[in-house]
Amino acid sequence: MIEIKGLYKRFGDLEVLKGISVDIKENEVVCVIGPSGSGKSTFLRCINLLEMPSSGDIIIDGQKITDKDININRIREEAGMVFQHFNLFPHKTTMENVALAPIKVRKLPKEEAEKRALDLLNKVGLADKANVYPSALSGGQKQRVAIARALAMRPKVMLFDEPTSALDPEMVGEVLGVMKDLAQAGMTMIVVTHEMGFAREVADRVLFMDEGTIMEQGTPSDIFSNAQHERTKSFLSKVL
Amino acid sequence: MSLLSTYLEHIVKVLPDLVTGSLITIEITSFALFFGMILGTLAGLGKLSKKKLFRYPTIVYVDFIRGTPLLVQILLFYYGIPGLYSNATGNSLNFDPILAGVIVCSINSGAYIAEIVRAGIQSIDKGQMEAARSLGMNEKMAMKEIILPQAFRRIIPPLGNEFIALLKDSSLLAVIGVHELLKTGQLYISRTFAAFPVYIAVALMYLLLTIVISRLVTYSERRLGVSDRN
Ligand SMILES: Nc1ncnc2c1ncn2[C@@H]1O[C@H](COP(=O)(O)OP(=O)(O)O)[C@@H](O)[C@H]1O
Ligand SMILES: [Mg+2]
Numbered sequence: 001m002i003e004i005k006g007l008y009k010r011f012g013d014l015e016v017l018k019g020i021s022v023d024i025k026e027n028e029v030v031c032v033i034g035p036s037g038s039g040k041s042t043f044l045r046c047i048n049l050l051e052m053p054s055s056g057d058i059i060i061d062g063q064k065i066t067d068k069d070i071n072i073n074r075i076r077e078e079a080g081m082v083f084q085h086f087n088l089f090p091h092k093t094t095m096e097n098v099a100l101a102p103i104k105v106r107k108l109p110k111e112e113a114e115k116r117a118l119d120l121l122n123k124v125g126l127a128d129k130a131n132v133y134p135s136a137l138s139g140g141q142k143q144r145v146a147i148a149r150a151l152a153m154r155p156k157v158m159l160f161d162e163p164t165s166a167l168d169p170e171m172v173g174e175v176l177g178v179m180k181d182l183a184q185a186g187m188t189m190i191v192v193t194h195e196m197g198f199a200r201e202v203a204d205r206v207l208f209m210d211e212g213t214i215m216e217q218g219t220p221s222d223i224f225s226n227a228q229h230e231r232t233k234s235f236l237s238k239v240l
Numbered sequence: 241m242s243l244l245s246t247y248l249e250h251i252v253k254v255l256p257d258l259v260t261g262s263l264i265t266i267e268i269t270s271f272a273l274f275f276g277m278i279l280g281t282l283a284g285l286g287k288l289s290k291k292k293l294f295r296y297p298t299i300v301y302v303d304f305i306r307g308t309p310l311l312v313q314i315l316l317f318y319y320g321i322p323g324l325y326s327n328a329t330g331n332s333l334n335f336d337p338i339l340a341g342v343i344v345c346s347i348n349s350g351a352y353i354a355e356i357v358r359a360g361i362q363s364i365d366k367g368q369m370e371a372a373r374s375l376g377m378n379e380k381m382a383m384k385e386i387i388l389p390q391a392f393r394r395i396i397p398p399l400g401n402e403f404i405a406l407l408k409d410s411s412l413l414a415v416i417g418v419h420e421l422l423k424t425g426q427l428y429i430s431r432t433f434a435a436f437p438v439y440i441a442v443a444l445m446y447l448l449l450t451i452v453i454s455r456l457v458t459y460s461e462r463r464l465g466v467s468d469r470n
Binding site: 077079089146 | 286342367370371375377393
């Protein structure tokens with residue numbers, strides 16, 4: 001469903017992604033692990049074109065999104081993104097956060113968008129917070145709203161960039177719980193995470209990234225119990 | 241004692257004129273701030289634009305206005321442009337002083353507001369634009385729905401300062417004969433030579449106006465601030 005071929009990304013002289021090739025199937029949950037600075041965020045950001053790849057192709061559902069004349073906004077509609085720091089809109093209520101893009105971008109009637117938003121807030125357990133502003137929510141609640149907001153666009157794939165890294169430990173579980181439900185419902189997901197327990201339990205495949213390449217990939221048990229590369233083993237020994 | 245009572249008498253006599261002049265001052269300043277905000281928002285966005293076609297003209301505009309005295313801008317506009325017009329066409333052109341005042345003050349405050357708007361937009365976390373873009377909003381939509389409303393709340397205090405500065409600076413329009421607050425005082429002085437009490441009264445009127453404005457700014461800041469803390 002997502003084909004990535006020879007993806008390179010440079011920032012000036014700094015080559016951050018060095019020829020990444022990977023295919024991701026529909027309904028697949030892929031966890032990306034690796035040391036800080038290895039290019040995990042950049043990799044995700046290239047998939048919804050928040051960063052323009054320097055070279056290489058990304059094909060989503062048969063459509064080559066790296067073509068020059070592609071409508072970038074269309075691509076972003078199809079790939080939902082969840083950020084480490086939530087990035088909720090502070091001047092909008094929870095409900096408005098979730099309903100805004102469907103109304104403005106998908107041109108959904110307001111009532112329908114709000115119904116959809118309430119439905120999603122219900123799914124992430126926050127229907128009772130529909131009318132409060134983000135400032136009144138805990139970190140875990142903010143991230144669940146952010147997930148609902150991305151889902152409201154009915155994306156084909158969900159991209160998560162360390163969604164629990166900015167959370168207090170007691171709030172990590174509630175967010176991972178929502179993500180687990182989503183995985184079980186069949187959503188295609190790419191998750192950059194340091195939560196090895198989540199990767200082991202939920203991922204169909206784990207990618208280990210190091211210095212801009214995919215050093216090693218496999219099922220969770222391949223990676224966690226039977227890593228081949230020295231770099232992978234040494235990384236895992238530090239985080240497990 | 242008799243000096244004080246003479247002064248008080250002058251103040252009581254000049255007060256109606258000063259109130260009329262204050263209304264003109266408020267009117268010019270308010271219009272100038274309104275048009276200045278439109279101009280300043282456009283120029284502020286222009287300064288941040290990736291397109292040179294938008295960026296360079298706004299840089300020239302902002303630097304020229306901020307780098308030259310308002311008094312010179314007023315004289316250039318009010319006397320210079322009609323002079324150019326008559327030299328070029330042989331016909332004469334006269335501006336209404338109040339209209340000229342509003343135009344010059346709008347152009348002037350637009351340049352300062354452009355900097356305020358630019359700084360306000362840049363103070364919004366980059367993640368806001370990224371979140372908006374990741375939801376499929378185009379840049380214009382994200383600006384309008386997400387960035388500008390947040391930036392606007394942040395620029396209310398500096399905008400209030402600009403309002404106060406503009407109100408005080410509008411006294412320069414006295415030189416082209418606008419009957420604003422300072423000019424009404426000066427006209428009274430030219431009839432009575434009562435410089436001290438009248439200039440004191442003029443100063444106090446400006447003080448009153450600026451205090452009222454800063455109170456209004458604090459109030460609207462509080463009104464808008466409630467829902468906006470992340
Ligand atoms: N916009 C940017 N400009 C310049 N360098 C960047 C930019 N974004 C990321 N980088 C650099 O790219 C490298 C990889 O960053 P990133 O993808 O965030 O890694 P990770 O998410 O794995 O920690 C880092 O060295 C980082 O400093
Ligand atoms: Mg990262």
